[in-house]
Amino acid sequence: MTYFRRGKHSVPGTLDKSRDRLAQTGGMVRGGLARHSRLALAVTALAGVSAFGLISAANADGGETPTETQAITNVSAWETQRQxxxxxxxRAQRVVPTVTPSASPSASPSSSPSASPKPKATVKKAAAPKPKPxxxxxxxxxVPMKGAQVTSCFGQRWGVLHAGIDFAMPNGTPIRAVGKGTVVSTGWAYSGYGISVVVDHHNGYLTHYAHMSRDAVAVGDEVKAGDVIGYEGSTGDSTGPHLHFEVxxxxMWNQINPDGWLADRGIQTSC
Incomplete structure (x- = not known):
């Protein structure tokens, strides 16, 4: 039986390829682990040991060439280590420690001192004027002639009816309307009364003022209580200056007692 032995060049060729692959792998490892110095040193050392083992196996037994089976086995083991x-x-490239940036303490906005509000000027309101009463x-x-003395009242006098009240004051004293109404007669209108004025009060009553020295109104005038309508005198059938007042x-000519009529309106006389 004849045994064939592969030539010596076969194993060295395989070893050369293995060395080339080892060199490429070492370069890849060193490039990939450039930022990871500790891991790179460990991997490089491991690669060197593996290469040394292959070379030693090739030169074992006094430089004799290992068989093809041994070479293939060693190369397979090396391939496993390389992988x-x-x-x-x-994994080292993928697993990169993530550095989480610590949140810098944000400067809390310092509250600027708020300007305290200036006190409003107190405006004193002027005191409201007190309402006038x-x-x-x-x-x-x-009363037709305030402060006058009553010299004669309503009733019979010397057998004749005295149909009014006589008020005596100095000559020329103002005579006033006893209430509001309309002037319906003035002047020398009636015999014996001299200058006189008649006022219609529109309530069913008329007032008659006689023996004036002069009158101060005209027919149709509207008067109110207290208005001056004439002045005291002694015209007509008179014995002296006075006011003869009738209601x-x-x-006209339906005279009544003025005393009760005035009293009903809050005016008192001495009659």
């Missing part, structure tokens, strides 16, 4: 080294390098309401009815109910 493991490459995987480790890949309302003027007293003028009376609806007044006529419904129409």
């Amino acid at each position: 493991a080294i490459a995987d480790a390098a890949t 309302a003027a007293p309401k003028p009376p609806a009815w007044v 006529h109910k419904g129409s």
